[in-house]
Amino acid sequence: MAAERPSPPVVVVGIGADGWAGLSAVARHAVDEAEVVLGSPRQLELIGPRPGKARLWPSPMLPALPGLFEQLAGRRVCALASGDPMFYGLGSTLCRVLGPQRLEVIPHPSSVSLACAHLGWPVQDTYVRSAVARPLHRLLASVAPGRRLLVLTSDAEGPSAVAGLLAERGYRASELTVLEQLGGPAERVVTGRAGEWAHPPGDPLAIVAVHCVLDQDTVALPFVPGLPDDAYDHDGQLTKREIRAVTLARLAPLPGQLLWDVGAGAGSIAIEWLRAEESCRAVAVERDLERAARISRNAAALGVPGLRVVTGEAPEALEGLDPPATIFVGGGVTVDGVLPACWSALGPGGRLVANAVTMEAESLLASWYGRHGGSLTRIELRRAAPVGGFTGWRAALPVTQWVLDKP
Known part of the structure; x- marks a missing residue:
């Protein structure tokens, strides 16, 4: 019997707007030797006619990939990708589908490298955010005075949308540079300020460079926990700034972790958990419909629409949620079954943090502390306030905080 033909690696070739002329000798050889060349219409046009070899990606692409590569097993396949395939690109997708051992990647300079070279921006000092298949509001979690950002957009309306969002959030003076078809014969650069952006839509293959400039009447938001209370739209159900900072310190977010914020109110704990580390995830559980809608609006406004x-x-609303690494109970501590359900949902090493402001909730936390241990802390806060013609200390409601790690 003839031995089954082994499958050679799928060669992923990055290609830029300069097309065939910009490919290295190694990349050209990979394209020439392939029996099948996969790509988008634009990418296939860039390498010139390939009769009998060129093949468009299926649409929708992702669900069709396993079957496609099963059909192509044993054949020499070249997959074209834009720029650096491993930077928000096709290479990352194929690694998940096929595994890295099945791939050989030949990168081209990314749009970020080309943009930084054009602008004279050090790559290591430039923040990159993608709005391709992602909410544009994620950009707001990275905006800061003086910061340099590169925003990957998905269509010709992207630059205008970026300018509008920055102007809305008090960065009207920010300098925008739109770089289209970088490195290619149709390269074009357009500049302007966010608050005055009037350029018509251009080429969809573009990257938006932003030099963030804060308007004089805008207060910049910090990246550490404890945002000003007025950063949130709320009806009074809000973990106050100082308590929030202490609570986030005890929650101790780590990359990739999932938080349950139970009784979320205005969503401030979950929102600042997400702002602390962009790979973190969070679920805000809130029984009140109006507050739940407000949480979503706050999350978008503060750059964490996810x-x-x-x-x-x-506890009924917790059923079926992904298992959390950490749970915060800020509302509903005394609701029957909430603490047991939260404790049960945590795996080994998980952490439960609960805050109480009423005597009944404090008593319940003291009871759990007596049975399970952990740490019990009472946080008292006083703010200076007018007392007649003088100034005195006005006490806020004390907060009792219980923290327990699951063995």
Whole structure:
């Protein structure tokens, strides 16, 4: 019997707007030797006619990939990708589908490298955010005075949308540079300020460079926990700034972790958990419909639109959620079954943090502390306030905080 033909690696070739002329000898050889060349219409046009070899990606692409490469097993396949395939690109997708051992990647300079070279911006000092298949509001979590940002957009309306969002958030003076078809014969550069952006839509293959400039009447938001209370739209159900900072320190977010914010109120704990580390995830559980809608608006306004909001009353609303690494209970501590359900949902090494402001909730936390241990802390806060013609200390409601790690 003839031995089954082994499958050679799929060669992923990055290609830029300069097309065939910009490919290295190694990349050209990979394209020439391939029996099948996969790509988008634009990418296939860039390498010139390939009769019998050129093949468009299926649409929708992702669900069709396993079957496609099963059909192509044993054949020499070249997959074309834009720029650096491993930078928000096709290479990352194929690694997940086929595994890195099945790939050989030949990168081209990324749009970020080309943009930084054009602008004279050090790559290591430039923040990159993608708005391709992602909410544009994620950009707001990275905006800061003086910061240099590169925003990857998905269509010709992208630069205008970036300018509008910056102007809305008090960065009207920010300098924008739109770089289209970088490195190619149709390269074009357009500049302007966010608050005055009037350029018509251009080429969809573009990257938006932003030099963030804060308007004089705008207060910049910090990246550490404890945002000003007025950064949130709320009805009074808000973990106050100082308590929030202490609570986030005890929650101790780590990359990739999932938080349940139970009784979320205005969503401030979940929102600042997400702002602390962009790979973190969070679910805000809130029974009140109006507050739940407000949480979503706050999350978008503060740059973390990926916050998942679940409307319902705990503990029933917790059923079916992904297992958390950490749980915060800020509302509903005394609701029957909430603490047991939260404790049960945590795996080994998980952390439970609960805050109480009423005597009944404080008593319950003291009871759990007596049975399970952990740490119990009472946080008292006083703010200076007018007393007649003088100034005195006005006490806020004290907060009792219980923290427990699951063995």
